Amino acid sequence: DTGVSQDPRHKITKRGQNVTFRCDPISEHNRLYWYRQTLGQGPEFLTYFQNEAQLEKSRLLSDRFSAERPKGSFSTLEIQRTEQGDSAMYLCASRETTGTSPLHFGNGTRLTVT
């Protein structure tokens, strides 16, 4: 068990550019989540996958955001035409199917939009 892995750890981009983040969940976990966290706040839910199916999306996920999980393994989160308000820590988490299993988070990707 190597834990949830996220890449890159940090990303600095200019406003208007597109960025893509990758998440590799714990291998036997079929449920994968994306959250966004700004300074001093708790994480906010963005989206949820069960295997390759995206089953929940927050209203926070505007049409500039898209997430995929091809083949039900790793996931990518893309932000198009970035804005300064997109600056945040983007956290990925995974867990097993059973309702009693806890959520395991990665160390996040910190995005700074200049």
Next chain:
Amino acid sequence: KQEVTQIPAALSVPEGENLVLNCSFTDSAIYNLQWFRQDPGKGLTSLLLIQSSQREQTSGRLNASLDKSSGRSTLYIAASQPGDSATYLCAVRMNTGFQKLVFGTGTRLLVSP
């Protein structure tokens, strides 16, 4: 809409003290509640998960209780150590079939030697 509040926002204690962190939520129709720890610049580490039918969970020096009807949970840390310094977050999952967790804003704990 579920709202989760954590009090206090920050807490500073000397090493060895026992302490209690509080979490309250407005909608009692929860599926479970989870306590996390977050170190600066890092992701979250799950500490304890309490199902809605449970009253408490224990792990080492940590004990979490849940009173669903009053919308409250507490995290008790015994014999605090400097290594316990971190932000502690609670999160609830609703009993609606949705998967998302609703987080509080956390309690920032500093344990001084």
